[in-house]
Amino acid sequence: MKLLDTLSKEEQEVDISKKVKIYLCGVTVYDESHIGHARTIIVFDVLRKYFESKGIGIEFIQNFTDVDDKIINRANKENKTAEEISSKYIENYFTDFDGLNVKRATNYPKATEHIEDIIKFIEKLIEKDIAYTTKNGVYFSVSKFPEYGKLSKKKIDDLQSGSRIEIDEEKKDPLDFAVWKLSDKEPTWESPWGKGRPGWHIECSAMSIKYLGENFDIHGGGRDLIFPHHENEIAQSESCTGIQFAKIWMHVGMVTIDGEKMSKSIGNVKSIKHVLENWGPNIIRLFCLSGHYSKPIDYSEELLKENLTKWRQVETCHYELIHANNETGEEINEFVTKIGMEFDTALNDDFNTHLALSAFFQLAKETNRLAAEEKLGLNNSKTIKEELKRMLEILGLKIPEITDNQKEEIDKLIIDREKARNGKQFEDADKIRDKLNEMNIELIDHKEKTIWMRKEMIRAEK
């Protein structure tokens, strides 16, 4: 698989000869997660599921930033401790992302649980004379890392002249950033430089290296993290270890609303909770994967609705396959193989989920075509089912299960309806159909038989 690397601006082959090691910058836990977080994390969820479907081992680390001014501010405002705030929103995070059918990462390291590692890291930087102490804390000296700016393609001079960073007389250079902030306000930890807390960027350097080694495969996050966060991570890590940090930098585009980035100040943030309640996980995942990961995607009800239409086709396909019982069907192996290859080829080429989805929908469409023409049989439906299942798993989509009891009840009602229809008691037949509809069961009348499908309940549809 090739991925476009933000740093080299070239496509780089992912080394799959051994475990693929991925570090994703997660969220700062001071508030509810929103659809923008969802997109980034869903992209990486599909990436890891794709690797795993190929039998490739992965090590997937996603951090929680649980020390940060925003957390502290919120804690003060609500008269709580920072820890109470962060643990509340970590819990909230898992509710949201379990709901989105995101597989749990190998590990979710927290900054507060890695203070030791962070301190050791800073000590190394000081030893190497790359960081220095002031009365406010420990700072990374940007001038000691000549390649500073290589990820975000910024020139140090430009940054200095256009700097909007508040002036701190203690710093040697306005661009220098804190790796340790001295402070008395809780939460604080003891350090060789005094009581305080780590800066933001240092945790990701320390934790990614701890769990994945000094040189690992993929480092990801939202595009907005390129500068300064990832730039600073590179500076810290590479000046500390002396070797290349991440092999590939993969950045996911923003979710916008009416063309604008979501932000608290504009007040256009869509929380996952809210979107999930209205649209469910499948539609959101389809939406998040509908464009190339590196590009922005605009959130709108219309697009969600479009994905709902597509999802209904997949549901239909799924139930047609379940109910397929013709003796023989049309030969389909070649088509399924071709579609499967298109799906994989798309993902292998810079993770083009949009093209992969096209293949996926084509498979559903072809299945529905066969069903419409009564050409879906036991043999070909099995082939399609296997491929569909593979794709559904990679994409993290799930058709809701139905219990055997419910199935029995449905079958019984369908038989009753058939009797009524045969006797031309259409009013009775329609009553039964309405009753099934209320159970979210939709009937599909074929020439020879009537089958049922269970539609996922989508609130926004009503």
Place this chain on the structure above:
RNA sequence: GGUACUCUGGCAGAACGGUUAUGCGUGAGCCUGCAAAGCUUAUACAAGGGGGUUCGACUCCCUCGGGUACCUCCA
């Protein structure tokens, strides 16, 4: 101001130096007791403007312009 990304049909959105996918939408039809779902089929003078390279450009180069993001925290 600097840097990055971006500008494709009503909408969404790919690939590719030489036939401009695909999906949604829309029209018509099939199926149906009627529906629904699904299918079939039709539908788009589509590439921000202007130059250039080329036998040929949406795809490469130049230039002008629009948009967004980042330059402070941000997925």
